[in-house]
Amino acid sequence: MLHVKNLSVSYSGQRVLSHIDLRVARGEILGVIGPNGVGKSTLIRALSASIPVEQGTVTVLGQDVSTLPTDARARLIAVVPQARALPPAFTGWEVVLLGRTPHIGWLGNLSAHDQEIARLAMQRTDTLHLAKRHVAEMSGGEQQRLLLARALCQSSPVLLLDEPTTHLDLKYQYNLLDLVRRLAREVGLTILLTLHDLNLVSRYTDRVALLVDGRLEALDTPAKVLTASLLSRAYQIPLIVIADRQSGQAAILPASRAS
Ligand SMILES: Nc1ncnc2c1ncn2[C@@H]1O[C@H](COP(=O)(O)OP(=O)(O)OP(=O)(O)O)[C@@H](O)[C@H]1O
Numbered sequence: 216m217l218h219v220k221n222l223s224v225s226y227s228g229q230r231v232l233s234h235i236d237l238r239v240a241r242g243e244i245l246g247v248i249g250p251n252g253v254g255k256s257t258l259i260r261a262l263s264a265s266i267p268v269e270q271g272t273v274t275v276l277g278q279d280v281s282t283l284p285t286d287a288r289a290r291l292i293a294v295v296p297q298a299r300a301l302p303p304a305f306t307g308w309e310v311v312l313l314g315r316t317p318h319i320g321w322l323g324n325l326s327a328h329d330q331e332i333a334r335l336a337m338q339r340t341d342t343l344h345l346a347k348r349h350v351a352e353m354s355g356g357e358q359q360r361l362l363l364a365r366a367l368c369q370s371s372p373v374l375l376l377d378e379p380t381t382h383l384d385l386k387y388q389y390n391l392l393d394l395v396r397r398l399a400r401e402v403g404l405t406i407l408l409t410l411h412d413l414n415l416v417s418r419y420t421d422r423v424a425l426l427v428d429g430r431l432e433a434l435d436t437p438a439k440v441l442t443a444s445l446l447s448r449a450y451q452i453p454l455i456v457i458a459d460r461q462s463g464q465a466a467i468l469p470a471s472r473a474s
Contacts, residue, residue: 216241216405217262217373222271224254224261231257232429235271241372242400243407246416246437249426250450256297256408258426259377262407263294263341275373289317293366297377297409299358307345307353310361311337314368336367355382367398374398376408380415389411392419415416417465425449430464441465 222235230252230288239245247255260266262273264280273280275291283291293314301310314349337343340360345353353361359382365376376395380388396419398404410416414439415425423440425433427449433440443456446467453470 216276217242217407218274219262219471220272220274222258222261222273223269224257224266225269226257229271230429232261232426235238235431237424237431237434239373239407240406240407242399242403243422244396244408244420246420246423247407247409247426248411248413248416248423248440249432253426254429255426255433256377257362258292259296259375259407259409262375263292264288265294280375286317289369289371291371292369292373292375293367294367295359295362295374295379296380297381299355299382301350301358301361303349303351307337307342307350307361307364308333310350311342311346314422315364315383332370333364334364335369336364339367340364341390349448356384356387359383361392362465363394372403373405373407376406378411380410380412388415413441413446413463413467417467437465438463441467443470 217233217239221239223230224232235258249255260334278291280288281294311333314327315325315333319325319329335349337346340363342360342364345357345361350358354435359379363379379391383391392415393406396405399406420437422435423437424431425440425445432449433445441456443454447454455468455470457466457468
């Protein structure tokens with residue numbers, strides 16, 4: 216579904232990502248992890264062609280996204296960005312309807328079908344009660360969920376999420392990632408998301424890509440990537456990993472200091 220081949224990205228001649236190769240299958244959740252500033256958000260921007268790449272290709276369903284017009288690209292890839300830059304005067308309903316933009320003709324008429332998709336996206340993300348509220352009056356967590364609703368409204372087969380749990384309390388972190396998993400399993404969306412919380416990565420992803428110094432250090436199942444040695448080296452802090460034998464899920468903790 217999503218295929219990234221030999222991708223490198225630089226800002227003003229400064230290399231940030233080097234020779235990234237990865238594939239994400241239909242219905243799969245790939246978690247991208249790595250220390251601050253390693254290039255996780257840059258990867259998401261490059262995959263959605265919102266920044267130019269230095270070399271390499273990104274294809275969805277065999278189509279090179281860099282060659283597609285914006286609307287056609289948005290019909291393939293939806294992004295839930297990290298920074299909240301929603302227009303403060305818009306209502307929740309108006310924000311979510313923006314997700315239909317790539318589907319509507321040049322006259323800009325929204326059909327009953329478009330409105331039904333928007334309503335379903337809000338229902339799925341538990342944001343229907345925000346339909347008439349203005350963005351300026353919403354909390355960070357409410358805006359975060361609205362961003363997901365807008366992305367779902369795009370009806371794209373690939374969903375990219377940049378730190379989607381940042382503004383969410385514990386309940387909504389699990390709710391949102393449960394929803395993301397349902398979208399992968401039941402709707403068949405292809406999902407790539409960045410997360411700092413390695414315990415959530417262990418619980419919710421099918422495979423994990425670990426970035427170190429702009430390179431792909433590891434790409435494998437959570438059990439193979441979330442190891443004390445790989446993570447301690449990547450994050451430059453001694454860590455221990457406690458794996459639950461039954462679920463296979465891991466808890467990652469700092470190693471206690473010698474006194
Ligand atoms: N627009 C830009 N122009 C120049 N440099 C940039 C730009 N955006 C990001 N960078 C730099 O590129 C590197 C990667 O940034 P990026 O935001 O992709 O990292 P990240 O892994 O998402 O970080 P974090 O975990 O802190 O969110 C950093 O060194 C950052 O300072």
